[in-house]
Amino acid sequence: xxxxxxxxxxxxxxxxxxxxxxxxxxxxxxxxxxxxxxxxxxxxxxxxxxxxxxxxxxxxxxxxxxxxxxxxxxxxxxxxxxxxxxxxxxxxxxxxxxxxxxxxxxxxxxxxxxxxxxxxxxxxxxxxxxxxxxxxxxxxxxxxxxxxxxxxxxxxxxxxxxxxxxxxxxxxxxxxxxxxxxxxxxxxxxxxxxxxxxxxxxxxxxxxxxxxxxxxxxxxxxxxxxxxxxxxxxxxxxxxxxxxxxxxxxxxxxxxxxxxxxxxxxxxxxxxxxxxxxxxxxxxxxxxxxxxxxxxxxxxxxxxxxxxxxxxxxxxxxxxxxxxxxxxxxxxxxxxxxxxxxxxxxxxxxxxxxxxxxxxxxxxxxxxxxxxxxxxxxxxxxxxxxxxxxxxxxxxxxxxxxxxxxxxxxxxxxxxxxxxxxxxxxxxxxxxxxxxxxxxxxxxxxxxxxxxxxxxxxxxxxxxxxxxxxxxxxxxxxxxxxxxxxxxxxxxxxxxxxxxxxxxxxxxxxxxxxxxxxxxxxxxxxxxxxxxxxxxxxxxxxxxxxxxxxxxxxxxxxxxxxxxxxx
Ligand code: SF4
Numbered sequence: 001x002x003x004x005x006x007x008x009x010x011x012x013x014x015x016x017x018x019x020x021x022x023x024x025x026x027x028x029x030x031x032x033x034x035x036x037x038x039x040x041x042x043x044x045x046x047x048x049x050x051x052x053x054x055x056x057x058x059x060x061x062x063x064x065x066x067x068x069x070x071x072x073x074x075x076x077x078x079x080x081x082x083x084x085x086x087x088x089x090x091x092x093x094x095x096x097x098x099x100x101x102x103x104x105x106x107x108x109x110x111x112x113x114x115x116x117x118x119x120x121x122x123x124x125x126x127x128x129x130x131x132x133x134x135x136x137x138x139x140x141x142x143x144x145x146x147x148x149x150x151x152x153x154x155x156x157x158x159x160x161x162x163x164x165x166x167x168x169x170x171x172x173x174x175x176x177x178x179x180x181x182x183x184x185x186x187x188x189x190x191x192x193x194x195x196x197x198x199x200x201x202x203x204x205x206x207x208x209x210x211x212x213x214x215x216x217x218x219x220x221x222x223x224x225x226x227x228x229x230x231x232x233x234x235x236x237x238x239x240x241x242x243x244x245x246x247x248x249x250x251x252x253x254x255x256x257x258x259x260x261x262x263x264x265x266x267x268x269x270x271x272x273x274x275x276x277x278x279x280x281x282x283x284x285x286x287x288x289x290x291x292x293x294x295x296x297x298x299x300x301x302x303x304x305x306x307x308x309x310x311x312x313x314x315x316x317x318x319x320x321x322x323x324x325x326x327x328x329x330x331x332x333x334x335x336x337x338x339x340x341x342x343x344x345x346x347x348x349x350x351x352x353x354x355x356x357x358x359x360x361x362x363x364x365x366x367x368x369x370x371x372x373x374x375x376x377x378x379x380x381x382x383x384x385x386x387x388x389x390x391x392x393x394x395x396x397x398x399x400x401x402x403x404x405x406x407x408x409x410x411x412x413x414x415x416x417x418x419x420x421x422x423x424x425x426x427x428x429x430x431x432x433x434x435x436x437x438x439x440x441x442x443x444x445x446x447x448x449x450x451x452x453x454x455x456x457x458x459x460x461x462x463x464x465x466x467x468x469x470x471x472x473x474x475x476x477x478x479x480x481x482x483x484x485x486x487x488x489x490x491x492x493x494x495x496x497x498x499x500x501x502x503x504x505x506x507x508x509x510x511x512x513x514x515x516x517x518x519x520x521x522x523x524x525x526x527x528x529x530x531x532x533x534x535x536x537x538x539x540x541x542x543x544x545x546x547x548x549x550x551x552x553x554x555x556x557x558x559x560x561x562x563x564x565x566x567x
Contacts, residue, residue, distance in 0.1 A: 029045065412434055420444040
């Protein structure tokens with residue numbers, strides 16, 4: 001529930017406590033804003049109201065009025081007389097109106113919840129100990145809170161299919177489905193992929209895909225997140241780890257410049273799943289399937305774990321000193337990455353200034369935009385490179401200018417952070433011709449040609465910030481430790497910077513933020529710890545008219561995006 005600027009609030013009364021909410025607020029949300037949970041299954045804040053589970057039944061009353069005169073009716077104490085509806089009402093389908101009263105804890109309400117739970121559990125299998133949803137199952141939680149604790153049902157339960165593949169990533173256990181229709185509404189309303197529906201009636205109702213179709217859109221795993229029970233499970237995660245063992249770390253998806261907010265679930269240094277984190281300004285409660293699987297990158301074998309000079313192992317300080325010596329002497333060019341954090345880009349920019357202000361490029365990535373949560377700009381932090389001052393030109397997928405400068409002997413040293421120069425269009429001969437300082441977590445072709453090799457950390461092992469397409473600054477934390485002995489990229493950048501200009505910058509993110517807030521106007525007075533959970537919009541005036549992709553402004557315009565999406 002969010003209040004628009006200047007919107008008038010109205011008073012509603014929840015269990016006799018006055019709550020001020022915008023008119024029309026759904027009563028589940030109104031109660032939640034006041035710290036009170038009204039149990040529900042089918043209601044979801046980002047989907048239309050279905051009102052089919054009946055778990056959110058409450059008693060509802062309105063101040064009475066005299067039918068003849070229209071005057072408010074008053075009780076003996078002179079207070080408005082509340083006319084209670086004869087039967088309970090669903091809170092999800094009830095919008096706040098001035099003076100509305102609801103009771104969420106009365107005997108009638110408790111009896112309703114008790115009855116709904118009894119019906120829901122009639123055919124539900126008693127398999128919580130082996131159910132993958134255990135630990136985050138609303139049915140389990142509400143059965144404990146509102147169930148009667150035993151079953152009066154002595155007849156045979158309806159048995160339904162187990163392990164039905166709905167698509168390449170989602171498995172259905174029919175017996176556990178409580179027919180809330182959240183998954184159906186998600187596909188219809190958010191992805192506009194009408195693929196799921198119910199067949200048959202009563203206890204035999206079953207969720208299924210339409211004939212000849214399967215649940216394979218790139219947002220299919222959101223149905224697993226919103227399924228309130230263990231009916232839908234992710235084939236990537238099911239039975240791999242109990243959820244109560246997972247630590248959840250806030251992170252940002254690097255798939256594109258949308259900057260989807262995520263939670264990385266890990267245990268003992270291993271990532272098991274990535275789920276969306278709610279941010280109404282960025283991704284609501286959704287994320288793409290492809291973004292969820294990015295953690296598999298870490299499982300690839302081509303990891304750079306050794307600091308090296310000429311291919312021989314060295315210590316971080318040795319690598320930093322050698323890198324600084326090379327940069328001091330050479331005609332340096334810099335290649336940054338739209339996947340590096342703002343802090344890394346800022347430090348690389350300072351290094352660039354400290355050794356002659358050589359040219360800098362960013363390797364840009366583009367792809368098809370899906371009008372949901374994947375943008376055509378596939379760089380999570382292109383805007384960080386602009387804000388930090390690392391680049392003053394648009395990114396290039398192919399580094400043609402750099403290629404020409406190498407051929408013209410205008411550049412003999414390349415400092416490359418997190419990219420592969422061969423992939424970016426340079427040739428083996430050109431890599432042979434120049435001296436390379438490489439930092440990255442991949443042991444790629446550029447690393448093989450590097451004079452100085454510096455292992456880097458992935459976004460899952462690092463902390464820092466990205467600036468998304470809205471120019472929203474968002475922070476992420478390290479979910480798992482990096483390989484043994486590998487320092488954060490900023491620690492190496494600071495070492496190189498201190499070798500070059502002797503500034504004595506401390507390799508702490510807070511110290512780097514102190515410098516950034518001093519030097520970058522749009523980050524003035526900001527600190528890393530002070531970045532709000534949902535991120536913070538920063539000024540983008542300087543870059544507003546810079547085109548990024550043909551016909552598209554670098555600045556994300558929500559109204560333009562809405563119009564493009566037909567909203
Ligand atoms: Fe609801 Fe889950 Fe059944 Fe879909 S599978 S209708 S989300 S209970």
